[in-house]
Amino acid sequence: AQRVTQPEKLLSVFKGAPVELKCNYSYSGSPELFWYVQYSRQRLQLLLRHISRESIKGFTADLNKGETSFHLKKPFAQEEDSAMYYCALHSSNTGKLIFGQGTTLQVKP
């Protein structure tokens, strides 16, 4: 079964602290994984994708096939990072984008 699991509903950190948002997936085949972000009162938008190995707004995510994980990390959290974060898996067979439950990141001053 294709599934994305984000075990934490809420992650609360202080400004300047490191952040790690966890994501685990279940998929047979080569996965394509993404992180989406939704800021308050804004639409869902793509943050980063594993194939690009890019860093967006200081965030990075590494695909670990052995652990079937795609955790999102940032070394120093900023208040403007407060948002809802969704990990998503793209199924190349069906074209579906399957989302996790989401994690609310709250960065306190």
Added chain:
Amino acid sequence: EAGVAQSPRYKIIEKRQSVAFWCNPISGHATLYWYQQILGQGPKLLIQFQNNGVVDDSQLPKDRFSAERLKGVDSTLKIQPAKLEDSAVYLCASSSAGRPPYGYTFGSGTRLTVV
């Protein structure tokens, strides 16, 4: 380029009433998706269109939900009759056929409240 347009932004109806949502995808995007996002949960795919044909509607509650995409452009999603548990944000997204999903763009959504 213009984004994915959805209307209305908000809708409040009583249970057992009917409601319809509209989506206009990005010009040229062949694939259109409707997602349901219940508060506190991730978006769940309801139906996927490729041009005007349905690719996947396995999670669409067909006894009350229906969707169409006439002419392969705009799409409407209808609920009839609505139940309290249908309260959610309904998201429309579109993508280019054959492109990786970083061409996948979401609309602002329609927030439905059923009372």
